[in-house]
Amino acid sequence: MLKAIRRFFGERASGQVARQRMQVVLMHDRMDIAPDIMEALKNDIITALSRYMELDRRTIQIDLEQGKNYTALISNVQVKRVYRHRTSG
Amino acid sequence: MAGKTIVVTSGKGGVGKTTTVANIGSVLAKKKFNVVMLDADIGLRNLDVVMGIENRIVYNLIDIIEGKCRKQQAMIRDRKMPNLFIIPAAQTREKNAVSPDQMKSLCMELAEEFDYVLIDCPAGIEQGFRNAVAGAQTAIVVTTPEVSAIRDADRVIGLLEADLLKDIHLIINRLNHRMVKKGDMMSTEDIISLLAVPLLGVVPESEEVVISTNRGTPLVHERGSKAGMAFRQIAARLNGEDVPLDTGNRATIFDRVKRFVWS
Numbered sequence: 001m002l003k004a005i006r007r008f009f010g011e012r013a014s015g016q017v018a019r020q021r022m023q024v025v026l027m028h029d030r031m032d033i034a035p036d037i038m039e040a041l042k043n044d045i046i047t048a049l050s051r052y053m054e055l056d057r058r059t060i061q062i063d064l065e066q067g068k069n070y071t072a073l074i075s076n077v078q079v080k081r082v083y084r085h086r087t088s089g
Numbered sequence: 090m091a092g093k094t095i096v097v098t099s100g101k102g103g104v105g106k107t108t109t110v111a112n113i114g115s116v117l118a119k120k121k122f123n124v125v126m127l128d129a130d131i132g133l134r135n136l137d138v139v140m141g142i143e144n145r146i147v148y149n150l151i152d153i154i155e156g157k158c159r160k161q162q163a164m165i166r167d168r169k170m171p172n173l174f175i176i177p178a179a180q181t182r183e184k185n186a187v188s189p190d191q192m193k194s195l196c197m198e199l200a201e202e203f204d205y206v207l208i209d210c211p212a213g214i215e216q217g218f219r220n221a222v223a224g225a226q227t228a229i230v231v232t233t234p235e236v237s238a239i240r241d242a243d244r245v246i247g248l249l250e251a252d253l254l255k256d257i258h259l260i261i262n263r264l265n266h267r268m269v270k271k272g273d274m275m276s277t278e279d280i281i282s283l284l285a286v287p288l289l290g291v292v293p294e295s296e297e298v299v300i301s302t303n304r305g306t307p308l309v310h311e312r313g314s315k316a317g318m319a320f321r322q323i324a325a326r327l328n329g330e331d332v333p334l335d336t337g338n339r340a341t342i343f344d345r346v347k348r349f350v351w352s
Binding site for chain 2: 013014015016018019021022025029030
């Protein structure tokens with residue numbers, strides 16, 4: 001009964017809490033085991049961005065940031081200049 | 090024709106690997122296949138006590154590998170079925186007494202003689218795990234609906250895939266349907282969506298499992314046991330039979346009303 005009252009006031013079921021926590025944790029773990037995948041991802045991002053702008057390749061940083069209910073991919077890169085037209089390269 | 094080599098693994102300890110091996114092996118033997126179960130948990134063997142053959146051990150896995158006995162001498166015949174064999178692990182040796190290559194060739198030899206070679210993997214992801222996995226074509230990952238077991242299972246799946254072992258199946262053990270209905274346990278669907286591995290079956294939490302291990306008789310010999318039934322279905326699916334999955338969390342109208350009122 002106490003539980004029903006707590007649920008009524010917006011407490012989520014623990015199974016749901018567990019699932020959401022695991023989504024975040026597993027994402028982190030999977031990123032951790034594969035530095036080569038992280039590197040590949042970094043290169044893909046550079047390639048995509050390079051079509052639109054000139055980048056300082058040495059400055060690029062990629063991190064996964066974990067919030068309470070989300071995981072964000074944060075990429076930080078210095079832009080040297082932006083092309084007027086999209087290039088194919 | 091060469092048989093199938095299957096490793097049962099989990100990462101985390103105590104989730105039911107040995108119980109799974111004992112039960113699946115017994116069902117397959119009941120289906121008249123020639124089955125051998127290999128305990129790869131060197132130093133912490135347990136398959137022998139779960140199968141109730143602990144007082145008949147003379148030779149073990151390492152004795153075969155080191156050439157101290159013939160394969161047949163270390164194979165212990167099951168108490169009930171003449172076509173089911175157990176190769177116990179060494180209890181007083183260390184995991185590095187075996188190499189992955191030695192395990193691989195032993196598994197290949199056994200697969201020539203048997204229809205199924207089931208390997209009971211130790212917990213962890215170190216040398217013992219590497220050895221147990223080396224000779225397997227198929228992996229069964231056992232997990233329970235707890236966060237620690239699921240996280241470790243995910244890690245193990247990643248390692249298996251990196252080892253190019255792509256035929257991976259999942260067993261969810263000790264699911265408590267009552268808790269799932271109340272929303273206090275991750276459901277089968279939750280776990281599958283997290284781990285993204287095909288499901289082989291779900292074993293409900295059951296006191297009968299403890300009782301059967303106490304006696305050293307696999308549960309599948311008991312009639313009317315739900316967990317035993319789950320293992321029978323799992324073994325049948327493993328054998329390629331078409332047994333529909335009953336995830337067991339289908340909500341009845343009453344459950345839905347209850348959930349609606351509660352939430």
